[in-house]
Amino acid sequence: MPARTGREYLEGLQEQEREVWLGGERVKDVTTHPGLRRGAQAIAALYDLQHVPELREAMTYVSPTSGERVGLSFIVPRTRADLEARREMMLQWARATCGMMGRSPDFMNVTFAAWAGAADYFAQGRSQFGPNIRRYYEYIREKDLTLTHALINLQRSRTVSGVLNLEEGTALHVVRETDAGVVVRGARVLATLGPIADEIAVYSPRLAQLDQPHSPFALNFAIPCGTPGLRFLCRESFDLGRSRFDHPLGSRFEEMDCVAFFDDVLVPWERVFMLGDINLINGTAMATGSSMHSAHQGAAKNLAKCEFVLGVALLMTQTLGNAHLPHSEERLGELMMYTELMRACMRAAEADAEPDQWGTMRPAAMPVEITRNLFTTAYPRMAEILQLLGSSSFMITPTEADFGGPLAPAIEQYLATEGSTARDRVKLFRLAWDIAGSAFGSRQVLYERFFASDPLTRARFLSAIYPKAEMIKRVTEFLERSDETS
Numbered sequence: 001m002p003a004r005t006g007r008e009y010l011e012g013l014q015e016q017e018r019e020v021w022l023g024g025e026r027v028k029d030v031t032t033h034p035g036l037r038r039g040a041q042a043i044a045a046l047y048d049l050q051h052v053p054e055l056r057e058a059m060t061y062v063s064p065t066s067g068e069r070v071g072l073s074f075i076v077p078r079t080r081a082d083l084e085a086r087r088e089m090m091l092q093w094a095r096a097t098c099g100m101m102g103r104s105p106d107f108m109n110v111t112f113a114a115w116a117g118a119a120d121y122f123a124q125g126r127s128q129f130g131p132n133i134r135r136y137y138e139y140i141r142e143k144d145l146t147l148t149h150a151l152i153n154l155q156r157s158r159t160v161s162g163v164l165n166l167e168e169g170t171a172l173h174v175v176r177e178t179d180a181g182v183v184v185r186g187a188r189v190l191a192t193l194g195p196i197a198d199e200i201a202v203y204s205p206r207l208a209q210l211d212q213p214h215s216p217f218a219l220n221f222a223i224p225c226g227t228p229g230l231r232f233l234c235r236e237s238f239d240l241g242r243s244r245f246d247h248p249l250g251s252r253f254e255e256m257d258c259v260a261f262f263d264d265v266l267v268p269w270e271r272v273f274m275l276g277d278i279n280l281i282n283g284t285a286m287a288t289g290s291s292m293h294s295a296h297q298g299a300a301k302n303l304a305k306c307e308f309v310l311g312v313a314l315l316m317t318q319t320l321g322n323a324h325l326p327h328s329e330e331r332l333g334e335l336m337m338y339t340e341l342m343r344a345c346m347r348a349a350e351a352d353a354e355p356d357q358w359g360t361m362r363p364a365a366m367p368v369e370i371t372r373n374l375f376t377t378a379y380p381r382m383a384e385i386l387q388l389l390g391s392s393s394f395m396i397t398p399t400e401a402d403f404g405g406p407l408a409p410a411i412e413q414y415l416a417t418e419g420s421t422a423r424d425r426v427k428l429f430r431l432a433w434d435i436a437g438s439a440f441g442s443r444q445v446l447y448e449r450f451f452a453s454d455p456l457t458r459a460r461f462l463s464a465i466y467p468k469a470e471m472i473k474r475v476t477e478f479l480e481r482s483d484e485t486s
C-alpha cells in the first residue's frame with residue numbers, strides 16, 4: 001500500500017475501535033469528538049502533503065520491498081544525501097504545523113527505521129526479536145501507520161540516587177508469558193497522540209537497575225491502540241472549540257497527551273522486540289542510533305518552531321512600531337540566534353554523519369543531541385521573549401465576536417496602530433498568546449522542557465557522551481608546557 005492520504009488515515013482511526021476517556025466520558029469516535037477531531041485533521045493534512053504532485057518526490061521514496069512510494073521518514077538512510085532528503089521532508093511536515101505537533105508520525109518512523117537497520121541488536125535478546133523488529137518496521141512503513149509511544153513508568157516515590165523506583169501495581173510489567181505472547185499490566189506515560197494513533201510503541205530510554213540483569217519491567221513492544229485491555233485517559237483538551245481567529249493554534253494542533261493503562265493486555269510474540277534484558281534496553285538508543293535519529297526529527301521540528309516564533313515576534317514589533325528600539329532588537333536578536341543555532345546543529349549533524357556498523361547513516365551525536373538540551377531552556381525563553389515584547393497587547397485581544405458586536409467601531413478606531421488595522425493586530429496577538437500564554441502555549445513550553453526526558457537526565461546524558469579526553473589533553477599539555485618554561 002502506498003503512502004496514505006489524510007482520508008485513509010481518518011478512516012483507519014474510525015475502523016479501529018479503541019478505549020479513550022476524556023472528561024469522564026468514553027469517546028465514541030476520535031475523528032468527530034470536539035476535543036480531538038481538529039488535531040486528527042491536522043495529522044490527516046500531513047498525510048495529504050504526501051500526495052501534492054509537486055511534493056511527491058520530496059515526501060516519499062520507493063519502497064525496497066513493494067516498489068510503492070512510501071513516506072520518506074521511514075527510510076533507513078544509507079548516505080548523507082538520504083539524511084538531507086529526510087530532513088527536508090520532516091521540515092515540510094514541521095512547518096505545516098508551525099512546529100507545534102512534536103509527535104507527528106515521523107518521530108516514531110525514524111526510530112523504527114533505525115531499529116530495523118540494527119535488527120541484529122534485538123536478536124541478541126532472543127533470536128526471533130531481530131526478524132520481529134524488521135517485519136514490524138516493514139508493516140508500519142507499507143501501511144503508513146501512525147504510532148504513539150509511552151516510555152515512562154509512573155513511580156509512587158523517588159529515590160535520592162535517581163534509580164527508578166518501579167513497583168508492581170504502578171509500573172508496566174510482564175505478568176506472564178503464554179504460547180500466544182506476553183501479558184502485561186500497569187500504566188505508562190505520556191502517550192502524546194494516543195487517541196489519534198494507530199499503534200502504541202512501548203519501550204524505555206533507560207532502566208537504571210543495573211544490579212539486576214533481568215527485570216519484568218524491561219519491555220519493548222508495539223500493539224494496535226484498539227487492543228483489548230488498553231485504555232487511554234486524556235487530559236482536558238486545549239482545543240476549546242473556538243474559531244481559528246480566537247484560538248489559532250489550539251483550534252488546529254491539539255495532539256493530546258494520555259496516560260495509557262494496560263489491564264492484562266496480551267502482546268503477541270511477533271510484536272515483542274525485547275523482553276527482560278536491562279542492559280539491552282539501556283543500550284538500545286545509542287547502540288542502534290535511534291537517539292540520534294529521533295533527535296534529527298526533533299531538530300527539524302525545533303527549527304520550524306524557531307522560525308515561526310521569530311516570524312511572530314517580528315510581526316509583533318512591526319505592528320506595535322517598536323522594532324527599531326534597542327531592547328526589541330536585543331530580544332529579536334536572541335530569537336535569531338536560537339533559530340540559526342538550531343539550523344547549524346542540524347546541518348552539522350548531517351555533514352558529520354557516519355555510517356554505523358550496520359551501514360545506516362547516523363547523524364553526528366553531539367550536534368544533534370545538543371539541539372534537545374538547548375531547547376529545554378531556549379524554548380521557555382522564546383515564549384518569555386514574546387511576553388516581554390507584547391506586554392499588555394496580549395490582553396487587548398477581543399474575540400472574533402466582538403468585531404461583530406456593538407463596540408466594533410470603537411475597537412476598529414482605538415486598537416489600530418500605524419502598522420496595522422485593529423483586526424490584524426488582535427488576530428496576531430491572539431496567535432502570540434497561543435504560543436506564550438494560553439493553555440495550549442503553556443503545554444508547548446512544558447513539552448519542550450520535558451519531552452526528551454527531564455533536564456537533569458539530559459544533562460547527564462550529554463556529559464556521558466561528550467568526548468572529554470581531547471579537551472583534558474589540551475589543558476594537560478598546556479600545563480606541561482608551562483612547567484618547562486618556568
Ligand SMILES: Cc1cc2nc3c(=O)[nH]c(=O)nc-3n(C[C@H](O)[C@H](O)[C@H](O)COP(=O)(O)OP(=O)(O)OC[C@H]3O[C@@H](n4cnc5c(N)ncnc54)[C@H](O)[C@@H]3O)c2cc1C
Nearest residue numbers: 149150151152158159162189190192446447450453454456
Ligand atoms: C507535554 C509532554 C508530552 C510528552 N510526551 C511524551 C510521549 O509522547 N511519550 C513519552 O513516552 N513521554 C512523553 N513525555 C514524558 C517525558 O518523557 C517525561 O515527562 C520526562 O521523561 C520526565 O519524566 P517525568 O515527567 O516522570 O518527570 P519526573 O521524573 O517526575 O521529574 C520531575 C522533576 O523532578 C526531578 N527528579 C526526578 N527524579 C528525581 C530524583 N530521584 N532526584 C532528583 N530529582 C529528580 C527531575 O529532574 C525533574 O525536574 C511527555 C512529557 C510532556 C510534559
